[in-house]
Amino acid sequence: xxxxxxxxxxxxxxxxxxxxxxxxxxxxxxxxxxxxxxxxxxxxxxxxxxxxxxxxxxxxxxxxxxxxxxxxxxxxxxxxxxxxxxxxxxxxxxxxxxxxxxxxxxxxxxxxxxxxxxxxxxxxxxxxxxxxxxxxxxxxxxxxxxxxxxxxxxxxxxxxxxxxxxxxxxxxxxxxxxxxxxxxxxxxxxxxxxxxxxxxxxxxxxxxxxxxxxxxxxxxxxxxxxxxxxxxxxxxxxxxxxxxxxxxxxxxxxxxxxxxxxxxxxxxxxxxxxxxxxxxxxxxxxxxxxxxxxxxxxxxxxxxxxxxxxxxxxxxxxxxxxxxxxxxxxxxxxxxxxxxxxxxxxxxxxxxxxxxxxxxxxxxxxxxxxxxxxxxxxxxxxxxxxxxxxxxxxxxxxxxxxxxxxxxxxxxxxxxxxxxxxxxxxxxxxxxxxxxxxxxxxxxxxxxxxxxxxxxxxxxxxxxxxxxxxxxxxxxxxxxxxxxxxxxxxxxxxxxxxxxxxxxxxxxxxxxxxxxxxxxxxxxxxxxxxxxxxxxxxxxxxxxxxxxxxxxxx
Amino acid sequence: xxxxxxxxxxxxxxxxxxxxxxxxxxxxxxxxxxxxxxxxxxxxxxxxxxxxxxxxxxxxxxxxxxxxxxxxxxxxxxxxxxxxxxxxxxxxxxxxxxxxxxxxx
Numbered sequence: 290x291x292x293x294x295x296x297x298x299x300x301x302x303x304x305x306x307x308x309x310x311x312x313x314x315x316x317x318x319x320x321x322x323x324x325x326x327x328x329x330x331x332x333x334x335x336x337x338x339x340x341x342x343x344x345x346x347x348x349x350x351x352x353x354x355x356x357x358x359x360x361x362x363x364x365x366x367x368x369x370x371x372x373x374x375x376x377x378x379x380x381x382x383x384x385x386x387x388x389x390x391x392x393x394x395x396x397x398x399x400x401x402x403x404x405x406x407x408x409x410x411x412x413x414x415x416x417x418x419x420x421x422x423x424x425x426x427x428x429x430x431x432x433x434x435x436x437x438x439x440x441x442x443x444x445x446x447x448x449x450x451x452x453x454x455x456x457x458x459x460x461x462x463x464x465x466x467x468x469x470x471x472x473x474x475x476x477x478x479x480x481x482x483x484x485x486x487x488x489x490x491x492x493x494x495x496x497x498x499x500x501x502x503x504x505x506x507x508x509x510x511x512x513x514x515x516x517x518x519x520x521x522x523x524x525x526x527x528x529x530x531x532x533x534x535x536x537x538x539x540x541x542x543x544x545x546x547x548x549x550x551x552x553x554x555x556x557x558x559x560x561x562x563x564x565x566x567x568x569x570x571x572x573x574x575x576x577x578x579x580x581x582x583x584x585x586x587x588x589x590x591x592x593x594x595x596x597x598x599x600x601x602x603x604x605x606x607x608x609x610x611x612x613x614x615x616x617x618x619x620x621x622x623x624x625x626x627x628x629x630x631x632x633x634x635x636x637x638x639x640x641x642x643x644x645x646x647x648x649x650x651x652x653x654x655x656x657x658x659x660x661x662x663x664x665x666x667x668x669x670x671x672x673x674x675x676x677x678x679x680x681x682x683x684x685x686x687x688x689x690x691x692x693x694x695x696x697x698x699x700x701x702x703x704x705x706x707x708x709x710x711x712x713x714x715x716x717x718x719x720x721x722x723x724x725x726x727x728x729x730x731x732x733x734x735x736x737x738x739x740x741x742x743x744x745x746x747x748x749x750x751x752x753x754x755x756x757x758x759x760x761x762x763x764x765x766x767x768x769x770x771x772x773x774x775x776x777x778x779x780x781x782x783x784x785x786x787x788x789x790x791x792x793x794x795x796x797x798x799x800x801x802x803x804x805x806x807x808x809x810x811x812x813x814x815x816x817x818x819x820x821x822x823x824x825x826x827x828x829x830x831x832x833x834x835x836x837x838x839x840x841x842x843x
Numbered sequence: 844x845x846x847x848x849x850x851x852x853x854x855x856x857x858x859x860x861x862x863x864x865x866x867x868x869x870x871x872x873x874x875x876x877x878x879x880x881x882x883x884x885x886x887x888x889x890x891x892x893x894x895x896x897x898x899x900x901x902x903x904x905x906x907x908x909x910x911x912x913x914x915x916x917x918x919x920x921x922x923x924x925x926x927x928x929x930x931x932x933x934x935x936x937x938x939x940x941x942x943x944x945x946x947x948x
């Protein structure tokens with residue numbers, strides 16, 4: 290349809306025209322096959338064309354030609370008017386063409402959609418027929434025969450139906466309400482129980498809190514648990530078990546329960562540290578005393594959460610005590626301390642102290658003995674020393690750390706634990722003191738013509754003994770003496786001589802050194818020497834006095 | 844810390860409000876009127892679900908009380924306003940004393 294600007298777009302006149310004679314210029318220009326088809330389209334098959342018909346037609350045409358000419362003229366006028374009004378610009382035309390094409394497209398689309406719908410519907414009943422007219426897209430995505438239809442009869446009695454519906458609905462709602470009320474009631478009962486349990490739990494918790502236990506929360510296996518710190522971790526203990534217990538709720542009664550959360554997997558058994566005393570006669574050991582565990586175990590028999598915590602704390606302490614004792618004992622072989630099958634044996638010359646662990650079930654009341662008290666005191670001493678150890682650790686923690694650039698002396702800052710050692714060192718010191726006193730007594734006896742009773746009274750009156758010279762003065766620490774090496778001075782005037790024996794013991798080896806000083810009345814020193822044992826002291830003293838006496842006699 | 848407690852308090856308020864709301868809903872849903880069968884069916888289920896929600900909300904309230912108690916036990920609860928006021932009073936007194944002491948005569 291290309292051509293001049295104004296193109297006639299109304300097809301109607303052309304159709305009209307073509308209804309008439311097929312002799313227009315256009316017709317003549319058409320190629321023959323097209324012309325023939327056009328003629329067939331206009332006039333039907335050539336079989337129907339007869340000579341008479343054509344004759345009649347031509348006559349009619351000629352008779353009406355004048356009229357038609359007139360008509361034509363009128364029409365052309367009209368057309369001209371019409372066309373001048375209706376000629377449109379090409380842009381508009383193109384637009385209209387586009388809309389037409391779009392409409393055709395959408396019509397095609399709609400129709401193919403409806404075709405698809407219908408074929409899908411049919412495919413339910415006759416799958417072959419349906420699938421043949423179905424679009425490939427539909428076939429691919431939707432199963433054949435998946436849409437079906439049926440005729441539904443509309444309900445007739447709407448009023449009755451409405452009544453039925455409301456009746457069913459009422460039933461449903463009644464049921465629902467009943468279920469809901471039952472649910473609420475049950476839940477309220479359950480929650481009431483739950484509240485009672487909670488109350489139980491928290492009363493227990495308050496009880497624990499009131500007994501001054503430390504309560505913290507900890508993450509155990511990604512769940513936050515409330516814990517109680519019953520151990521000595523915060524009090525300076527370096528033991529691996531910090532003593533943390535879980536406070537849990539008993540699922541049935543809601544009571545607070547206490548569970549130990551030890552970092553170890555192995556089973557722990559509660560044990561008590563026991564002290565036994567033996568005397569040694571030759572190789573034979575005779576039990577003479579035992580600490581009384583029965584009394585202490587009595588405290589642990591009580592029930593209740595607080596007592597459980599206290600019990601755990603008690604056993605933890607016992608466990609640590611024995612652990613620390615064993616550790617220390619391993620370093621004290623030089624002081625005749627041996628470890629024998631979970632027993633620590635401390636050899637104190639004529640008596641042996643045995644420290645062992647006893648399970649609470651095996652505790653028996655010790656036999657009556659006068660030394661029982663001593664055994665009891667030893668075990669009290671051991672416990673107190675562990676407390677002192679804890680305190681020292683705690684103080685150590687308070688010391689600000691050394692800055693890195695200052696030169697450290699290399700000596701480690703940690704004290705070796707000393708619980709048994711002071712006991713042995715002081716015991717040895719006392720023994721040395723006794724021997725020195727014996728030496729002095731024998732020297733005096735010789736001087737006083739072998740009269741033993743006079744010598745004893747003389748010593749009693751004149752011997753001056755000063756102990757614990759090394760103890761720091763003015764320090765109010767109950768453990769300050771325990772930690773300093775023992776040192777004593779014995780002073781004895783004899784004739785016009787003054788004997789001064791100084792006894793120093795080392796804390797590491799418990800070895801005692803003897804310093805002997807001899808002075809005259811006037812204060813001038815005659816002799817000053819260090820001696821290794823009591824025999825040397827005796828010889829030296831005897832010799833010195835003899836010499837002095839002979840000097841005096843001269 | 845105080846934000847945590849404000850959120851706990853708002854949760855308490857919200858839960859109480861919701862419990863009331865849900866109960867109100869249950870009563871409202873119980874009516875029949877001219878509702879269709881489908882609506883009735885849905886409403887019946889809604890009643891039950893609302894009841895379940897009420898239970899859940901109440902359980903949450905219990906959990907909140909537990910949380911509060913835990914916080915209290917672990918010493919995470921801020922001091923009461925009274926004690927804060929006491930402290931402030933003490934501070935004011937101390938400042939006053941300082942002023943008296945430091946004034947030159």
